[in-house]
Amino acid sequence: MPRLLSFAVLLATWWIASLFAGDAKLPPPPTVLTAMIAEARSGDLFFHLGVTLARVALAFTLAMTLGAAIGYLMGRVRLADRLGDPWLILLLNLPALVVIVLAYIWAGLTEVAAIAAIAINKLPTAVVTLREGARALDATLDEMATVFALPRWKKFRHVILPQLSPYIAAAARSGLSLVWKIVLVAELLGRPNGVGFEIGVAFQLFDIPLLLAYSLSFAAVVLLIETLLVQPFEARLSRWRPRAA
Amino acid sequence: MRLEVDIASKTFKNAAGEQHDVIDGVSFALDAGEVGVFVGPSGCGKSTMLRILAGLDPDFQGRVSRPAGARIGFVFQEPRLLPWRSVEENVRLVAPLADEAKLSALFEILELNAHRNHFPGELSLGLARRVALARAFAVEPAFLILDEPLASLDAALAARMRDQIAVLMDNRSMITLLVTHDVDDAVRLGDRLFLLSPRPARIVAELPIRTRRGERGDAEIAAIKLDVMRRINGDPSERESA
16 A cells, blocks of 8 residues: 555656656656557567566576576685686676677677676676575584485575575575666667667657656566565565564 | 494694694493483583584594494584474474374474474474474484583473483484483483593593483482582592592
8 A cells, every 4th residue: 555655656746747847858647658558559568578578587597597506606615716706806897888798799789699798797796695695504504414414405405595595585686676777778789679679769769758658667567576576485485584573 | 233432632723723622532332222421511522522423523533433324313402403494394304204103203202293383483492402302313313412402491391301302212222322511411311421521521430320211219310410420529538539
């Protein structure tokens, strides 16, 4: 209920602001809604949203898997940490734009280049978070698992993974928001479809209703995925924790 | 089946790089069905010794021969349960072969039946300790290690748990090693007592108790306790006559 209320306040603020700014700069909600419906009718909206979502899913999965594996290794093996650390610092501080442009130059304006560039941008944060998680693993539980001769897989699933899960959730959460932001830039610069591409087109035509229609649809999808997928997943992971008052 | 231990020495390096001797000559042997109890002042190196015996710390001078492939049941001083698994899952995880009948018997004795689905975070220390006990017994160990299982519990609860442990030990023939600083627990549960010196630990006396565990009378227990206390505190007259 409070969520709905805050959404209504936002809508009202937008409407009032559009009265002051004028239609050209900030069209009121109904105009944007009309543009949205037109795009949805033609199927373009869903096509571009779908393409963007697929890119997000691929890049996110790739970066999470690779990042978790590398981070775990760096947290557990000293040598891996020493070897990987300079690269990690470099990647962490490399602007997203540099990675995207270089990827397009070296691998061409291809799907592979786009997804790789997005994944590389997200990778280092996943590595850093999972490395912290691996460092914080409880040695006493490790000893328990050793004494009771838990098989490797069981130990991983029941002893190690639950300890890493808050870190995985944190990496996923921050990583997802990063990917949402970067995917549009990658699309704008070198893809012939996707929400980023459409926003680029709208920008060139100065078609603000179209621009807002795509931006808001995209935001709605992000919100939907957050509430329907990410938050329930987090709640499930932490169900054994005593609830905060 | 026999446990033979001969630890010549164990040293630790602390963060500042200084060397500390923790164990200085501990050798003994235990047969299946025997309960060996180690009594010593806190911080004397008992827990370090247990970690060596369980194979968790290979860095020491000496030799430990455990029966090959012996299953170990370990009750750590802190319960070391998995907080994200329920009581029952914690037990089943390490003992996948234990059937329902065996588990319920175990939970019955330890009064855990009502807590099967609770998470460890919802349990008191006494309950968590009992879950750790259930876990150690559920694996049907050939070698059972109990590290201060009754420490920091109130006297009534400790006494009840001690009786539960005694019941559980009676039905099994395994090598049992109990570490405690409580002489009363030691005398009531053990078959052979080993008294340890302050750090670095060494065995200062070995006292076999001839009477079976269940048949010890109060007078006998009191007499043994007195003997142990005297040896620990170094009664002067005792020292002269020895």
